[in-house]
Amino acid sequence: MKHQSSKKAGWANSHKLHTVAIVLIACGCGWFVMELEILGVRALAPYFGSAVYIVMGSVIGVFLLSLSSGYMLGGWLSRKANSKLALGINLMVAGAWLCAISFFIEHVCDGIFNVGLDEKWGSLIAALVLFGAPTLLLGTVSPIVVRWLTTRASDSGLNVGLVLALSTVASFAGCVVTAFYLVLLSMRNTIFVSGVALVAMGGMILLHSAAKGRGKTTIKAEDKANEQIQQD
Secondary structure, three states: OHHHHHHHHHHHHHHHHHHHHHHHHHHHHHHHHHHHHHHHHHHHHHHHOOOHHHHHHHHHHHHHHHHHHHHHHHHHHOOOOOHHHHHHHHHHHHHHHHHHHHHHHHHHHHHHHHHOOOHHHHHHHHHHHHHHHHHHHHHOHHHHHHHHHOOOHHHHHHHHHHHHHHHHHHHHHHHHHHHHOHHHOOHHHHHHHHHHHHHHHHHHHHHHHHHHHHHHHHHHHHHHHHHHHHHO
């Protein structure tokens, strides 16, 4: 009985840590989305102006469209058995994209500006090229995280509310910190460091997925060996 009780307590603690880690992933991605959105306005403003109806409208519009596409893709991926692998790859690709952005922002904006497009369409295209892909990939996080947290259908609404509420609070924090402090620092370095953080986060998810896969394989092998012994 004591062994079973300690085993149940260990499982409960492990489950709580797993839940906290999952929620932190959603919160971290919420932070990075808002940070990138604000820094995106700063990146495009020198080329296409800082008027609200031009650059800010383009950046916000691209982020909304990309996030909606990411939500759809994340919902589809959440039904797959290898959703953890997919999420790890998505975060690593998004992080690598952010690291690369810090080196080609000027080239992309100069190229689009030199084409001679209207500043409205120029800023929209630049925002889509630079920030569309990583924002889409970050948008896949919430649906997958909700699926991981949901073990019973009756808990689905609570889990959705929890993830959306906490990730939105993290987005608020990312918005305030970026607008008040980070925007005063090097934009290039801030985006690069954020990309490195996302790559690290994705890498840890992939490592955990691989370790869990090896654990399941070991358990199956042990069960098969035990069955063979019993048969003998």
